[in-house]
Amino acid sequence: MRFAEERDLIFLTNLYNYYIEHTAVTFDTVPFSIEQRRAWLNQHPPESRHKVCIAEDSQGIPLGFTASHPFRLKPAYETSVEISIYIKPGLERQGIGKQLYAHLFTLLEQEDIHRAYACIAVPNPSSIALHSFFNFTPVGLFTEAGRKFGSFISIQWMEKHFD
Secondary structure, eight states: OEEOOGGGHHHHHHHHHHHHHHOSSSOOOSOOOHHHHHHHHHTOOTTSSSOEEEEEOTTSOEEEEEEEEESOSSGGGTTEEEEEEEEOTTOTTSSHHHHHHHHHHHHHTTSSOOEEEEEEEESOHHHHHHHHHTTOEEEEEEEEEEEETTEEEEEEEEEEEOO
16 A cells, blocks of 8 residues: 555546446536546545555556545645545455555544544445444435436445544
């Protein structure tokens, strides 16, 4: 596990764009350019509470990433983060997500973080199970909150306590 770097931009962009174009996991609908992802990556320096971490194989090939983002932009939300995780298609259920989250949560425990939130498009039993493994608990279901690929999609919010 390591922090994402400039050299990861193509991987980060292509993987996220895959999820935009082929899944309802993200409610983004338009693929991102490398420049847009560069701006996003620059908002996540390792020294901030908003991080991007990469999992890679023994040859250094990226397998997935996780990130912490601002939960909301108002100052009172400063100690809350929203987290996300994306694994290369075909590599799910191989422990990569658990490794990424274990690394991210170890880093977040060193920050002034009170809560982490995950927003999961449902149904998605694998994601619910992964988050439950890390002691996330359900805190709300928003029914048909978004529309993608011509269907309405509900979202399950889950919360992790850090103190």
